[in-house]
Amino acid sequence: MPPTPRPARHCQPGHAPPAPAAALAFAWRAALRIRHLPDQLFDVTVFPLMMLVMFTYLFGGALAGSTGEYLQSVLPGILVMTVTMTTQSTAVALNTDIAKGVFDRFRSLPIWRPAPVAGALLADLGRYAIAATMIMGLGVLLGFRPAAGPTGVLAGVGLVLLFAWSLSWVWTSLGLLARTPESVMFLGILVTFPMSFVSNVFVDPATLPGWLEAFVDVNPVTHLVTAVRGLMHGEPVTTETGWVLATCAALVAVFAPLTMRLYRRER
Amino acid sequence: MSPYAIHAEGLRKRYGDTVAVDGVDLAVPQGSVYGFLGPNGAGKTTTIRMLATLVRPTARTARIFGHDVVADADAVRARISLTGQYASVDDDLTGWENLVLMGRLLGHRHRAAAGRARELLAAFGLEAAARRRVKRYSGGMRRRLDIAASIVVTPDLLFLDEPTTGLDPRSRTRVWDIVRELARGGTTVLLTTQYLEEADRLADRLAVIDRGRVIAEGTTAELKRSVATGAVHVRLRDPARREDAARILTRVLAVPVHHEEDPAALSAGLDDPARAGAALSLLACAGIAVSDFSLGRPSLDEVFLALTGQHTAPGPRQEATA
Numbered sequence: 001m002p003p004t005p006r007p008a009r010h011c012q013p014g015h016a017p018p019a020p021a022a023a024l025a026f027a028w029r030a031a032l033r034i035r036h037l038p039d040q041l042f043d044v045t046v047f048p049l050m051m052l053v054m055f056t057y058l059f060g061g062a063l064a065g066s067t068g069e070y071l072q073s074v075l076p077g078i079l080v081m082t083v084t085m086t087t088q089s090t091a092v093a094l095n096t097d098i099a100k101g102v103f104d105r106f107r108s109l110p111i112w113r114p115a116p117v118a119g120a121l122l123a124d125l126g127r128y129a130i131a132a133t134m135i136m137g138l139g140v141l142l143g144f145r146p147a148a149g150p151t152g153v154l155a156g157v158g159l160v161l162l163f164a165w166s167l168s169w170v171w172t173s174l175g176l177l178a179r180t181p182e183s184v185m186f187l188g189i190l191v192t193f194p195m196s197f198v199s200n201v202f203v204d205p206a207t208l209p210g211w212l213e214a215f216v217d218v219n220p221v222t223h224l225v226t227a228v229r230g231l232m233h234g235e236p237v238t239t240e241t242g243w244v245l246a247t248c249a250a251l252v253a254v255f256a257p258l259t260m261r262l263y264r265r266e267r
Numbered sequence: 268m269s270p271y272a273i274h275a276e277g278l279r280k281r282y283g284d285t286v287a288v289d290g291v292d293l294a295v296p297q298g299s300v301y302g303f304l305g306p307n308g309a310g311k312t313t314t315i316r317m318l319a320t321l322v323r324p325t326a327r328t329a330r331i332f333g334h335d336v337v338a339d340a341d342a343v344r345a346r347i348s349l350t351g352q353y354a355s356v357d358d359d360l361t362g363w364e365n366l367v368l369m370g371r372l373l374g375h376r377h378r379a380a381a382g383r384a385r386e387l388l389a390a391f392g393l394e395a396a397a398r399r400r401v402k403r404y405s406g407g408m409r410r411r412l413d414i415a416a417s418i419v420v421t422p423d424l425l426f427l428d429e430p431t432t433g434l435d436p437r438s439r440t441r442v443w444d445i446v447r448e449l450a451r452g453g454t455t456v457l458l459t460t461q462y463l464e465e466a467d468r469l470a471d472r473l474a475v476i477d478r479g480r481v482i483a484e485g486t487t488a489e490l491k492r493s494v495a496t497g498a499v500h501v502r503l504r505d506p507a508r509r510e511d512a513a514r515i516l517t518r519v520l521a522v523p524v525h526h527e528e529d530p531a532a533l534s535a536g537l538d539d540p541a542r543a544g545a546a547l548s549l550l551a552c553a554g555i556a557v558s559d560f561s562l563g564r565p566s567l568d569e570v571f572l573a574l575t576g577q578h579t580a581p582g583p584r585q586e587a588t589a
């Protein structure tokens with residue numbers, strides 16, 4: 001049976017969709033990929049829950065006297081850590097698209113050019129929101145009692161999402177620059193691991209040797225964790241929040257234009 | 268409006284020390300199927316990528332329907348579609364999802380995109396595999412889906428980069444049918460291939476490219492005529508009649524006739540295949556029985572060999588056996 005492709009009736013060539021529609025289509029694609037490959041969600045579901053339970057019960061007694069007390073301070077830290085570590089998955093996905101040639105097709109379409117990147121970042125916000133919901137849900141079950149109530153929690157989660165989204169631009173640049181998805185993944189781990197662990201997520205920086213404490217103090221993750229703890233527990237953290245917002249602005253100011261330039265660059 | 272779908276003069280692309288495309292001239296009329304024939308590494312993909320706005324030429328530029336591929340890339344993208352050398356569909360999505368995604372990216376609403384996807388899947392014989400992930404498609408199915416994704420909105424100009432490389436003969440024939448159908452619908456097709464037979468069967472005109480340069484251009488008939496001559500092979504039932512047959516053939520073909528090693532066989536070079544028919548009927552009139560008669564059409568491989576001194580990729584030799 002010979003195939004008989006017919007011209008499309010619904011749409012004439014040259015009708016590019018508006019920018020948000022194109023970005024939404026890419027976000028839809030990301031959602032479909034998650035549906036087909038649910039293990040992509042491990043890093044925002046199973047992993048943070050495991051970390052939360054593990055650290056609360058493993059270190060709670062030793063580091064804070066009681067697990068209940070430790071949970072109050074470690075939960076915001078684990079939220080930040082999980083979301084920070086998952087930001088690199090965008091880069092891996094982007095680089096895989098390029099390596100497979102899927103990107104060539106997208107780049108030859110008459111669409112808003114950054115749409116694939118914008119769509120991926122939009123889908124990532126969804127992933128981060130899933131991670132936040134999981135952690136907060138389990139946290140409350142385990143006895144997390146934020147003094148600032150739901151408003152404080154929302155403010156804290158919002159700040160984490162903003163930071164993650166800003167940090168994602170670093171990864172989109174890297175994803176467009178790197179030669180293979182494997183190198184992206186390796187670099188991602190190389191950066192996010194120390195950033196997450198060498199911070200105040202698990203321990204009080206005052207207990208660390210001086211040189212390490214110096215790194216912890218400049219690590220943006222430290223400022224973010226302090227700010228999120230403060231927002232959730234109703235302590236004043238205006239300075240820390242300011243620092244985080246400034247970091248976010250700087251990341252976006254540098255890496256968003258860089259991503260766009262790399263995206264337009266030919267391969 | 269430009270009468271040409273593609274018009275390029277002196278198009279060049281250099282990567283470091285490698286000159287991938289070294290001054291390609293192209294004039295592809297609208298509504299035609301244009302073949303771009305050359306061996307591996309000749310510069311076919313690079314040329315297509317420049318024409319499809321993915322790569323910026325090192326020197327000069329090209330016009331697609333009158334729009335400059337560098338200065339007016341958006342206008343070009345609105346008229347073209349590209350099916351790259353390696354399938355550029357998302358392996359992790361189903362065939363249906365891939366097509367709906369393309370539809371949405373091209374401005375359809377979800378429902379219209381879904382309708383178009385169903386229509387294309389049916390047309391390309393992929394209905395049964397619509398809900399299966401592309402990862403589990405065969406090479407031929409993946410290729411068809413890839414082409415379907417390029418015509419979700421029918422483009423005015425479709426680039427197909429080696430659409431049948433690596434496909435089995437049946438899948439290849441299906442792809443050929445698709446290309447012909449698209450051309451009938453008015454889409455201009457630029458098709459690269461390493462297979463002579465493919466260019467011969469599909470293309471109205473073709474350019475032969477080697478080491479980044481177009482070394483010959485014309486209709487397939489013109490190219491063949493310019494270089495190669497065919498050959499006729501005759502095998503007689505009775506070897507004793509070979510001399511009579513040779514005399515007849517020499518007279519009607521007006522070329523020297525060669526006596527083969529096989530005592531019943533004769534062969535002769537041939538400028539005009541039409542004379543072979545006359546030769547055959549004269550042999551019959553003279554009561555010389557023929558057990559085997561074949562007309563070796565000049566193949567594009569001979570064209571290529573004559574032009575470059577090299578063979579192209581092995582393709583099936585074309586021989587019409589009478």
Ligand SMILES: Nc1ncnc2c1ncn2[C@@H]1O[C@H](COP(=O)(O)OP(=O)(O)O)[C@@H](O)[C@H]1O
Pocket residue numbers: 267282285286287288305306307308309310311312313314
């Ligand atoms: N991105 C690139 N970087 C360096 N060299 C390249 C690149 N793309 C193609 N080439 C070189 O340019 C030449 C032509 O390649 P290509 O256009 O892919 O040929 P074809 O498609 O005819 O096989 C080859 O020698 C190839 O190695």
Ligand SMILES: [Mg+2]
Pocket residue numbers: 308311312313352428429
């Ligand atoms: Mg090629």
